Amino acid sequence: MSPASFHEGQHPVWDRFVRLFHWSLVACVLLNYFLLEEGERPHQWVGYFAAALVSARIVWGFVGSHHARFADFFPTPSRLKHHVQALLASRPDPHAGHNPLGALMMLSLMSLVLALGLTGWLQGTDTYFGEEWLQNLHKGLANALMLSAGLHAAAALVMGRLERTRLVKAMVTGIKERY
Numbered sequence: 001m002s003p004a005s006f007h008e009g010q011h012p013v014w015d016r017f018v019r020l021f022h023w024s025l026v027a028c029v030l031l032n033y034f035l036l037e038e039g040e041r042p043h044q045w046v047g048y049f050a051a052a053l054v055s056a057r058i059v060w061g062f063v064g065s066h067h068a069r070f071a072d073f074f075p076t077p078s079r080l081k082h083h084v085q086a087l088l089a090s091r092p093d094p095h096a097g098h099n100p101l102g103a104l105m106m107l108s109l110m111s112l113v114l115a116l117g118l119t120g121w122l123q124g125t126d127t128y129f130g131e132e133w134l135q136n137l138h139k140g141l142a143n144a145l146m147l148s149a150g151l152h153a154a155a156a157l158v159m160g161r162l163e164r165t166r167l168v169k170a171m172v173t174g175i176k177e178r179y
């Protein structure tokens with residue numbers, strides 16, 4: 001949908017799968033970072049579940065509803081350029097689905113979760129068991145994920161204000177409201 005057609009009012013954008021995916025992923029990441037014992041069984045399963053959620057989301061990116069599809073928001077260089085130029089010129093450039101910068105962040109967050117699944121799994125293999133560099137890599141990826149997620153949540157709040165759109169509420173109800 002072009003920004004021009006994203007007018008005031010209510011727009012159903014996020015399907016049930018996207019919303020369930022989002023908040024389940026948030027829960028898994030927070031559990032593994034803050035609550036569960038490092039490297040123990042529950043940590044491993046929650047981490048694998050997070051990676052499975054991301055894998056399912058990738059499939060959904062091809063077969064899901066309109067705004068859930070990669071084709072709708074994939075941050076191509078030209079989409080990114082257009083969006084950044086609009087931001088720098090203080091021109092609003094709201095999108096019904098993900099804007100290109102949000103999409104770039106989404107892809108980074110999902111890649112970090114997959115990389116955590118891989119580095120977590122490798123730590124349990126005979127070849128890499130006890131390798132300090134791998135433990136450090138896993139830890140570094142986890143910290144990068146938390147830092148990015150913080151930035152992502154802050155950006156959702158700030159952009160929502162600037163574009164007069166209830167972005168966070170939309171991830172709960174599925175309906176984007178412009179006011």
Ligand code: HEM
Nearest residue numbers: 029032038039044047048050116117120121123135139142
């Ligand atoms: C969302 C995914 C995950 C996150 C956010 C996460 C996060 C973390 C964090 C913060 C630590 C502590 C690092 C430190 O301070 O030393 C850790 C340790 C560990 N994680 Fe994960 N993890 C994830 C997935 C996994 C998976 C899937 C596995 C294995 C199947 C795994 C295995 C381990 C192990 C074995 C340790 C202990 C490493 C050590 O001895 O230093 N993690 N993880």
Ligand code: HEM
Nearest residue numbers: 018022026029097098099102106109149153156167168171
């Ligand atoms: C560990 C923390 C988080 C992770 C890994 C994460 C990951 C993601 C991902 C992968 C998406 C894309 C959704 C999709 O199309 O399937 C997304 C979108 C979104 N997230 Fe998060 N998120 C996190 C925390 C948060 C928090 C705390 C908030 C609330 C402030 C939030 C608000 C949003 C919103 C509003 C969108 C949609 C943005 C738009 O309208 O384009 N996220 N997030």
